[in-house]
Amino acid sequence: MERYDVIIIGAGPAGLSAALYSARSKLSTLYIEKLSTGGQAATTDEIENYPGFAHGISGPELTAQMEEQAKRFGAKKLLAEVKGIELAGADRIVKTTKGNFVAKVVIIASGAAPKLLGCPGEQEFRSRGVSYCATCDAAFYEGANVMVVGGGDSAVEEACYLTKFADKVTLVHRRDTLRATKVLQERAFANEKLEILWNTVVEEIIGTDVVEKVRLKNVVTGEVFEREIDGIFIYVGLKPNTEFVKGLVNLDEQGYIITDENMRTNIPGIYAAGDVRQKLLRQVVTAAADGAIAAYHAEKYLEECTE
Numbered sequence: 001m002e003r004y005d006v007i008i009i010g011a012g013p014a015g016l017s018a019a020l021y022s023a024r025s026k027l028s029t030l031y032i033e034k035l036s037t038g039g040q041a042a043t044t045d046e047i048e049n050y051p052g053f054a055h056g057i058s059g060p061e062l063t064a065q066m067e068e069q070a071k072r073f074g075a076k077k078l079l080a081e082v083k084g085i086e087l088a089g090a091d092r093i094v095k096t097t098k099g100n101f102v103a104k105v106v107i108i109a110s111g112a113a114p115k116l117l118g119c120p121g122e123q124e125f126r127s128r129g130v131s132y133c134a135t136c137d138a139a140f141y142e143g144a145n146v147m148v149v150g151g152g153d154s155a156v157e158e159a160c161y162l163t164k165f166a167d168k169v170t171l172v173h174r175r176d177t178l179r180a181t182k183v184l185q186e187r188a189f190a191n192e193k194l195e196i197l198w199n200t201v202v203e204e205i206i207g208t209d210v211v212e213k214v215r216l217k218n219v220v221t222g223e224v225f226e227r228e229i230d231g232i233f234i235y236v237g238l239k240p241n242t243e244f245v246k247g248l249v250n251l252d253e254q255g256y257i258i259t260d261e262n263m264r265t266n267i268p269g270i271y272a273a274g275d276v277r278q279k280l281l282r283q284v285v286t287a288a289a290d291g292a293i294a295a296y297h298a299e300k301y302l303e304e305c306t307e
C-alpha cells in the first residue's frame with residue numbers, strides 16, 4: 001500500500017489549499033479527486049469576491065492556478081473516487097476505486113453537490129435540457145429561452161451569466177424575496193433579459209427527447225400554468241458529499257461534518273475543510289482558509305505522533 005503523510009479527499013479550493021500547505025511543509029501529500037479539478041468553484045464563470053483579483057477571475061482559471069501551486073511544491077494527484085476510510089491503529093486507510101492508500105492524516109475536503117429539485121422529469125431530462133452548471137452548458141443556449149430555479153447567490157449569479165447567451169432568462173423562486181446578496185439582486189433587477197417569477201415552484205419538467213416546457217405553480221394563488229423553455233438550470237441548495245464517511249465521523253442532521261475551529265473531527269488524524277463541514281459561509285475564500293488551517297494542524301498532529 002502506498003503511504004503518505006497526508007491524504008486529502010477532493011480537489012476543490014479547500015483540498016487544493018490543504019495540498020499546498022501540506023506539500024509546502026514538506027509532508028508527502030496525495031490529493032484524490034473523483035471528477036475534475038476545482039470542484040464547484042470550477043462551475044462558475046466569474047468569481048468576483050476572491051481577494052487578490054480586483055477584476056474577478058473565472059472559477060476554472062483560479063482553481064487551475066491553485067492546483068499548479070500545490071503541484072509545484074510536490075503534491076501528487078490521484079484521479080479516483082474515495083469509497084471509505086478505515087482506522088488501523090494510528091493509520092488511516094483510504095479506500096478508493098484505484099486501490100487503498102495509507103496515511104496518518106486524512107483531510108476530507110469533498111465539498112458539496114447540488115440538491116435535486118425532486119420533480120418529475122428532472123432525472124429523465126438531465127443533460128437533455130436540465131443542468132446544474134451554467135458555465136459548462138450556457139453556450140448550448142445561445143439565443144434560447146431558459147429558466148433558472150432558486151433565489152440564493154448561485155441562482156441569481158448564474159441567471160445573470162446566462163443572459164449573455166440566452167435571449168430570455170426566467171428566474172423562478174418559491175418566495176417573494178431573494179436570498180442572494182444585495183449586489184447580485186441589484187444586478188438581476190436591472191437586467192432587461194431577466195424576468196422573475198415570484199412565489200412559484202416547478203411541478204414538472206416536460207418534453208419528448210429534450211426539455212420543451214415546465215409546469216409551474218404559484219404557491220400563493222394556487223394557479224398552475226405552463227411555460228415553454230429550451231433548458232432549465234437548477235440551483236436550490238447543496239448536500240454535503242459525506243456518504244463515504246457516514247458512521248465514521250460525526251455529522252450534523254444535514255450531513256455536514258462537525259469540526260472544531262482547527263478543522264479536527266471527532267477522530268484523531270481526520271480533519272475536514274471547506275463546504276463539507278458545518279459552517280455558516282460556504283465560499284472559495286473560506287474553503288481555502290479551512291484547507292490551510294487543516295494542513296497546519298495536520299502537521300502539528302504528525303509531529304506529536306513521532307515524539
Ligand SMILES: Cc1cc2nc3c(=O)[nH]c(=O)nc-3n(C[C@H](O)[C@H](O)[C@H](O)COP(=O)(O)OP(=O)(O)OC[C@H]3O[C@@H](n4cnc5c(N)ncnc54)[C@H](O)[C@@H]3O)c2cc1C
Pocket residue numbers: 009010011012013014015032033034035036037038039040041042043044046047048049050080081082083109110111112113154157158241244273274275276282283284285287
Ligand atoms: C454556481 C456556483 C457559483 C459560485 N460562485 C461563487 C463565487 O462567486 N464566489 C465564491 O467565493 N464562491 C462561489 N461558489 C461557492 C464555491 O464554489 C464553494 O464554496 C467552494 O468551491 C467550496 O470548495 P470545497 O473545496 O470545499 O468543495 P468543492 O468545490 O465542492 O470541491 C469538492 C471536490 O471533492 C470531490 N469529491 C467529492 N467526493 C469525493 C470522493 N468521494 N472522492 C474523491 N473526490 C471527491 C468533488 O468532485 C469536488 O471536486 C459558487 C458555487 C457554485 C455552485
